[in-house]
Amino acid sequence: MPNPAAPTADAGHGVHPFPHRHLTGIFGLQPWEIGFLLDEAEQWIALNRGTAKHDNRLAGLTVINAFFENSTRTLLSFEIAGKRLGADVVNMSVAQSSVKKGETLIDTAMTLNAMRADVIVIRHEASGAVQLIADKVDCPVLNAGDGRHEHPTQGLLDALTIRRRKGRIAGLVVAICGDVLHSRVARSNILALTALAAEVRVVGPPTLIPAAIERMGVKRFTDFDAGLDGADVVMMLRLQRERMSGGFVPSPREYHALYGLTPERLARAAPDALVMHPGPMNRGVEIASSVADDPLRSAITEQVEMGVAVRMACLDVLTRARRGIEGWA
Ligand code: NCD
Numbered sequence: 001m002p003n004p005a006a007p008t009a010d011a012g013h014g015v016h017p018f019p020h021r022h023l024t025g026i027f028g029l030q031p032w033e034i035g036f037l038l039d040e041a042e043q044w045i046a047l048n049r050g051t052a053k054h055d056n057r058l059a060g061l062t063v064i065n066a067f068f069e070n071s072t073r074t075l076l077s078f079e080i081a082g083k084r085l086g087a088d089v090v091n092m093s094v095a096q097s098s099v100k101k102g103e104t105l106i107d108t109a110m111t112l113n114a115m116r117a118d119v120i121v122i123r124h125e126a127s128g129a130v131q132l133i134a135d136k137v138d139c140p141v142l143n144a145g146d147g148r149h150e151h152p153t154q155g156l157l158d159a160l161t162i163r164r165r166k167g168r169i170a171g172l173v174v175a176i177c178g179d180v181l182h183s184r185v186a187r188s189n190i191l192a193l194t195a196l197a198a199e200v201r202v203v204g205p206p207t208l209i210p211a212a213i214e215r216m217g218v219k220r221f222t223d224f225d226a227g228l229d230g231a232d233v234v235m236m237l238r239l240q241r242e243r244m245s246g247g248f249v250p251s252p253r254e255y256h257a258l259y260g261l262t263p264e265r266l267a268r269a270a271p272d273a274l275v276m277h278p279g280p281m282n283r284g285v286e287i288a289s290s291v292a293d294d295p296l297r298s299a300i301t302e303q304v305e306m307g308v309a310v311r312m313a314c315l316d317v318l319t320r321a322r323r324g325i326e327g328w329a
Helices: 031-049 073-084 105-114 129-134 152-166 184-195 224-228 252-259 300-318
Strands: 062-067 088-093 119-124 141-146 173-177 199-203 219-221 233-236 274-276
Touching: 031 073, 031 152, 031 184, 031 300, 062 073, 062 105, 073 088, 073 119, 073 141, 073 300, 105 119, 105 129, 119 129, 129 141, 141 152, 141 300, 152 184, 152 233, 152 274, 152 300, 173 184, 173 224, 184 199, 199 224, 219 224, 274 300
Parallel strands: 062 088, 062 119, 119 141, 173 199, 173 233, 199 219, 233 274
Antiparallel strands: none
């Protein structure tokens, strides 16, 4: 689908449709810039579905995935994305790195920089860590999730999944449910989906919804059934216990009874409502297996597929200037 708000030469947006050196968050992106990245991702879906999954446009460039926090799908997704574009992809595992010897984040960043990385992809447990590194290095930096702050490629891949399954984003009612407080996925999704004119609701226990979330342009619901009422998209989030500092929720069983997505609960949403989850899922806690595995309703595996395409688009767009193609930085 074309991006209706894409800038034209006389639209006053400047010459390049993505005038950013880094992708540290959805915050600060214009709606047409988000649309541009989604449009760019479309071409990679077709390539990824074919047998010869190769495009060599990043040949010769080095992508370093520096993951200071555990990850399965995001790390793999970035690695596959870089390799399919022909880059040399190196994964830095914290378990074997000098971080364990007390090296500061800035020193690690300067080391990666000195190795002349062309893109650094970073996941870190501290909100703001990615921006800190972006300010110090010479190459584009991509945020793969920092603390509770942002996870922009997840926001983009979710928006792409919704756009493809529903044909649009504007005007849809999207309910983001569960542990919104600790979720960078929720933040990036709220920013992306409200920018693209969806009506976003956040639904969860009062202890897990940030104060003043309404300022982000969303509606708050603490009653799960009310929050689901008529929703076009139901996005479930895991209880992120590793980021909790106290007793935010009762037992998993009690949580499931109040805020778990079951077929009965889903019946409250629109008849063709799409079910999403960024993973990892805690089956039987925030989502019942019968819902997660329902091929007609669940877009969970499609989200993973869109993730590779979106990351290919981001790696391509952010390295254009380095490759002598018009671009920023
Ligand atoms: C999420 C993350 O790491 O923020 N997972 C992901 O990237 N797919 C969500 C989570 O950890 O619950």
